[in-house]
Amino acid sequence: MPSSCFVADHSAPTPVDLVPASAVEAYLEAHSEYAATVLRSEGFAAKAGELVRLPDMTGNLSRIVFGVGDNKDALCVAKLSASLKEGVYRFDYIPEDCDPQMLAVAWADGAYKFDRYLSKKHTPPQLVIADEAALEIATNFADAIHLLRDLVNTPAQDMTPEILAGQVADLAEEFGADLTVTAGDDLVEANFPLVHAVGRAAADAPRVIELSWGNADHPKLALVGKGITYDTGGLDIKTGGYMRLMKKDMGGSAHAIALARLVMSFKLPVRLKLVVPAAENAIGAGAFRPGDVLSSRKGLTVEIDNTDAEGRLVLADALVRAQEEGDPDLLIDFATLTGAARVALGPEVAPFYTPSDDVANAIAAAAEKAGDPAWRMPLWEPYYEMLSSPIADMKNSASGPMGGSITAALFLKKFVETENWVHWDVWAWRNAKYGNSEGAAAQGLRAMFGVLSARYKA
Template identity: 55%
Template sequence: MHKSFTSDAPQTVRVWLYTGTLFGALENDPFPNARAIAEAQGFTGGAGQSVIVPGPDGRTSDILYGLGAGRDQLALAALSAKLPAGDYEIAADGGYPFASIAAGWADGAYRFDGYRTEKAAPPRLLIPASEDAPRLSREADAVSALRDLVNTPAADMGPEQIHARISALGERHGARVAAVVGDALIDENYPMVHAVGRAAVKAPRFVMLEWGKPGAPKVSLCGKGITFDTGGLNIKTGDGMRIMKKDMGGAAHAIALAELVMEARLPVHLRLFVSAAENAIAGDAFRPGDILQSRKGLTVEIDNTDAEGRLVLADALTRASEDQPELLIDFATLTGAARVALGPDLAPLYTDDEQLAADILAASEETGDPVWRMPLWDPYLAYMQSPVADLVNSGGAGMAGSITAAIFLKQFVSAKSWAHFDIWAWRKAKYGRPDGGAACGLRAVWAMLEKRYPAV
């Protein structure tokens, strides 16, 4: 069971969730003097409002918590983020599905404490017998593992540690894992992964995992695994570089999703591809003006070494497409332009497959995991044309940066159905938690896969 959940709690604190509308419509007290206590403390069901009510023995017996308009299904994170250790149960759900309540609870209760001498003791949510506790626990575990990967400093989460993580995952589930490391990337035709990572002390690598029966539908996942991004010779500012340990967040999402697929034993033939490299600065760093070969054969002129993620992902997408998967999904912390457009929480989705888009957006609505579809506007390919090569890696228009990056990637995809997520994998201080790694779009994609390929 996930550490912030329990299925056995002889004594619990009751949590009453209300939107403003639901609380205003109450005709009877849910517990003695509830409305009088709420009125005395100004509780109206507004977002983030809370009232802690003691019982006769002085211990907390009930908590009122406001959901506001009820649009944010992770709103409960603001409560679990500040509660002390103990066991809690949901007495009124505020109209939220229990799965969203559990996800929000785990989100707020999470703490990255691997480097602290004092470990956090999370508040535990009682999972009713009517709910699918193993499923909820698997999802919460996957999200926590994803966040741990993103939060771990680059000194301890380089390409070899990502490789080790995938190897351990493969061993646990009986999957086959292989990797191409260092200069072998040139021999095995992953030239752009090599170019981006060759200046780093830690050797770049291309890691592959394969699981499931060969005759099952082919589902492939790709992740950008830049373990630290200095920007290369187009070096970032100090502020821009400060959280670049998170630039492997796309790989963390792909790994987490692969783990969910295997844990649930979905009837698919799964392949995971991760390009892992550090974009470092040294005498042999790739340069603006260089022209790189790609696995697909297209040549790419380097306009900006800080647009390196699309290079390593392009080789990965090419390799994934060679298997002709039925479905190909990639996650990448690709552009700041996506954050300007949609902020940190909305996961930008790019796909030409109308049914896939509809399925992901429906799953997003169901899970409360926000996803927003963006246009793959082919005319913007003109911005990615080079006078001396097939493509340039960074458009010079200064506009539509997330779209042009997606259009660049599209040139390397030949799968039947493809979706690209340009995520941030991070969240600024919110819900009473510190800055740190975050899952963006993961639960929506997972819900879509569960429906498309139901476990038997």
Template identity: 50%
Template sequence: MTDAPDLFAAPSEAARTARIVLQEGLGSALDALPEAVRQHVRDSGFEGAPGQVVILPQDAGVDALAGGGSGRSPFEAAGAAMALPEGAWRFEGLPEGWDPTVFATAFALGGYQFTRYKQARRAPARLVPPDGADIAEAARVASGAMLTRDLVNTPAGDMLPSHLEAAVRGLAARFKAKVTVIKGDALLKENYPLIHAVGRASADAPRLIELHWGEASHPRLALVGKGVCFDSGGLNIKPGDGMLLMKKDMGGAASVLGVASMIMDARLPVRLHVLIPAVENAISGNAFRPGDILPSRKGLTVEIGNTDAEGRLVLADALTRAIEDDPDLVVDMATLTGAARIALGPELAPLYTDDRSVRDGVIAAGEAADDPVWPMPLWDGYDVQLDSPMADLSNTGGKLAGSVTAALFLRRFAREARAWAHFDIFAWNPSARPGRPAGGELLGGRALWGYLKQRYKV
């Protein structure tokens, strides 16, 4: 796990100074510099764009300028972590409206590098926390996001269900949480038939991983993460290019673990229950088939219209289990549908919930953290698309509104929840942006964490 606190320097540490320059304020920023320095900045091509940095001569009064783009978000300056030279850096104030804790978080995330298989190209610059920053919170959030990134970036050969279980056990050991695992054919004995059916074709046995933490007197919070460690599509096999990113199909599991690490580190007053149905959707002689009718833990039968719609199946059993303990709130996160990506692209986290207070709270928290979340409709009119002539419902809902019908499928298994929310996330940055390197990403997770802090008063 990447150690985010190492990205921060002590306030007393000797540090060079940097100044954030917004694009619209470039002229006035240059006017404050000596003429020779102004020419140096012009010659460098510096325009205040996100990720841009220019090192200044010694007589400039400041050591570097860092681009802040439009100034919309502290993330616009997060690229400075890898653009500034190594060492400690102190920023001369922040643009108006920038939250210093969000800036510190963004700066830390801008220094992230995935180093399991390749050496870091350099050490990131280290930030002297700006005035007013809650550095413990910034480190907590950055560490959780980096945990998610590391898990998603790890290829499936090293992140199958057994590896994911090991990652959960490692996190649990850090925070003295309890882990239970139901594995292989024991899933049938314990009544998790959908998880078993999806994962039984893999040499790495399917399992339901549960993490428990917190005091019994606190409100119960259930986080459910889709843990499809690799998705071949099953017998409805994906084309080759469709499998290239399927290591990230456990992005929901990685995301709830990132949020769980924040919850436990902050000692949020909740009784946390994390559930991860971990499977590989593989192909062998005992793979589940199109046309099969499968039982579920809830008792509903499901006709399989497509084996590549497997994530909702494993989530169905896990959601049923979560709700049995009557939690105050149930949240699931899943890389569930390509339709969500077509609708909103890779930067917006689609959120489904019938609870308006949850919806509005998560959206507001996402705006504050620059982790945008977009509300999506649980449109009752499309529920009939899940009807099956042979079973209680089908796992496919037709060719239109695929993200909506997937959410409606999950709602069939979450109706008894006091409050339920579903994130249909991408968990991946297809190209790099400041503070968001290409690769695995905690999409919507920082928004969820911000909401949970408000809901449970921390």
């Protein structure tokens, strides 16, 4: 089923012209004197996000004219689809250097609304994509990104570890993948001690969710996503302001799940392994404590310096598990791991870490092509000293406030055996933009899939 924001055909779609600022005069000269007069009277200069509903001589809507400014924002068109009423539209005029695939992604971005709890449901504007192959590509991206945003936007009351496991189960059923879920005290028996410790105080039991798909002879691709469905901070409790958005602390798992969906929907020739450690970092009689020393799946011991540094704990066990069925050709993890990443790069640029220059260069190129901003951060090994403990192999949190995203990545690196590893420290959120209110957003997803498509020749 095509995404509801796209349609293969329509008898009378409303035409839409996308005009860059550099071509506005040429655009006006190419149209009727009447149209040019109306646009000039509106002061249309094709600034990014500028929209004019152009009437015909009888006053009825003739076409939509939308400015894309310098045409450098890949998601600029999201403001267009966010602004349009229910109806069917087609692109009549687009700049020569626009990628139709990215235009479709941007359209889907703006057309999305999280309306689960609204009495009045949203009917998105639909874009005509007549080419069957292009429609399938647009639909695959829209479905994956909308799934990601739905997962992150859903309040923790309706996105528990059990429910998150159900979402992965639905994905496994859709694509014929294998699914294994280990939950509760079985995690101890199965040697996931860190996942169990983080989630054991919650009413909904922690669990490790594993999905496997594809031919075992193909290159192994391992995806891991932090699935903390709500983060109180544990006994090192967050203040109210910092806790307010912690429904999104499973945003890493949402990214990994969405990327798995893209891999399967595009049928990449890989052996896919998705591992999601899901837990709620709750406060209760069984909560782990500052000063506790915990074992890990790898055998390394961890002294708990701060219970609010729990995401790296569950990821540690999951990363080890993701490497146990043979060395992966590529190991990728996504996590809403640190506020330090936001301080360093702000809300829109997604930092990533990798020991491999080749992988880093591939991500940089894919991010540029997709308009999905990303920046490589250093795995600065002298900072390991900040994680040293006198009574355990390491601490889970650095001894000072500086370099918090780097030290978190270094912690994870202790549990990784391959050079072809990428760690994304994403926000999974967006402030109000493109005509929509704040909410979940994909970060690094399109860039990372661009790498996978090139690497595995999709």
